């Protein structure tokens with residue numbers, strides 16, 4: 022019988038596993054001889070009636086689900102976020118309501134371009150996704166370990182990711198595809214991210230020793246209705262540690278799961294990694310005075326003008342009990358957000374609001390939100406118009422009407438929030454707009470500062486950048502190598518010359534190896 026409220030659950034029907042360890046088939050019927058096959062005599066053909074054999078083979082064929090495209094290879098851990106500083110003047114979300122408040126979290130780290138079984142020391146950005154199970158519902162921060170990104174026209178994303186994957190004919194990773202895309206003049210806006218990727222930050226020594234960044238501008242508001250543009254920085258308390266190119270390549274061969282092992286074993290022995298979370302904030306007025314768009318995620322906000330403000334701590338102290346159930350099936354989406362934290366008009370972020378839940382419906386099925394790791398357990402789900410679909414296992418709202426109307430009482434607590442009177446005002450014709458790289462210098466200003474002002478202060482890093490690009494581009498054809506050098510010369514002539522030297526040395530080395 023329906024209670025008329027919430028979901029009907031029949032206590033006799035649960036998916037709990039059997040405690041007495043009697044082995045059964047999936048229907049709970051005992052199996053006495055799991056390895057016996059039913060056949061005619063001892064050596065004759067098998068019988069169709071052997072339901073156990075058929076089930077075992079058929080279930081095996083259905084074990085794999087599509088891997089993520091991109092970010093297929095990853096590792097995850099649970100933990101908590103704790104508020105250390107009051108930011109209620111910036112954000113009214115319940116998770117920030119008082120100092121000392123803790124929210125349970127799941128973080129998944131990943132590489133981007135490689136397949137699920139690829140080496141986790143590969144040169145690649147690292148994903149840094151955190152799901153916060155808050156009382157206002159699940160909030161996902163789907164970030165990377167770099168503060169900027171390769172593109173700002175979202176339609177380029179599939180093209181760009183394809184260049185990191187395998188050549189359609191040779192099925193090989195292809196340096197020509199990689200550099201052809203990045204050196205095409207209008208795609209050279211990627212240079213800032215490429216500089217970070219080819220510094221030693223492109224090969225972190227562990228997930229514990231790298232930072233996370235929102236990259237995008239978000240819009241946060243307080244309970245009075247005032248709002249700010251915000252960028253989030255998650256800084257490793259373990260400090261930054263990276264591999265050199267040669268160390269990373271060697272480990273990729275010796276132990277392609279080196280980084281996964283490091284995370285699991287450190288948490289297992291009680292050495293829980295932690296990160297300090299900071300925000301940068303900017304008013305709308307300040308954003309108008311920037312030399313670039315606040316919605317351009319190829320740029321960083323100068324720290325002198327927009328200093329970091331501490332918010333809290335992220336601690337990962339609990340390994341998953343089951344990787345497939347809790348990490349492979351985890352579904353992170355920038356559209357999963359809570360009151361007072363919203364997306365800005367950044368076109369890449371706006372496109373991501375669609376892309377992730379769509380990927381989850383494909384990869385995990387329409388009811389992916391019912392998989393325990395994705396359930397908003399601290400808030401709970403109630404919307405009886407959202408129901409049915411494949412693999413519905415949560416009671417499906419029982420006899421609740423499948424529409425919202427007046428006959429029943431429903432609560433809409435968001436209505437109690439003040440309306441933000443002052444907002445961005447958008448105005449203009451609906452036209453196709455292509456945010457191509459400007460022919461001017463603005464997209465090269467921050468990369469040049471990174472090379473001359475930041476890497477110059479980190480011993481050996483300018484040299485390593487040239488080396489890392491050189492050994493990679495040595496695999497491309499001469500025409501594309503020339504384009505690479507021309508692009509880096511726009512950052513710094515000395516850098517381009519050093520890349521040329523490193524590239525030449527790598528080619529000579531490869532030639533002599535080929536003769537062996």
Ligand code: HEM
Pocket residue numbers: 088089090091092095129130131147148149150163164165170175176178234235236237351352353369372373376377380381384
């Ligand atoms: C138009 C741009 C983008 C599109 C269309 C896109 C799309 C996707 C898709 C489809 C996935 C796989 C999701 C899944 O199967 O669960 C993914 C994963 C991911 N993306 Fe993006 N992405 C974009 C840009 C970005 C940017 C700018 C960042 C970082 C600032 C980012 C960070 C991540 C991370 C961390 C994951 C892994 C999530 C996980 O751990 O499950 N992506 N992306």
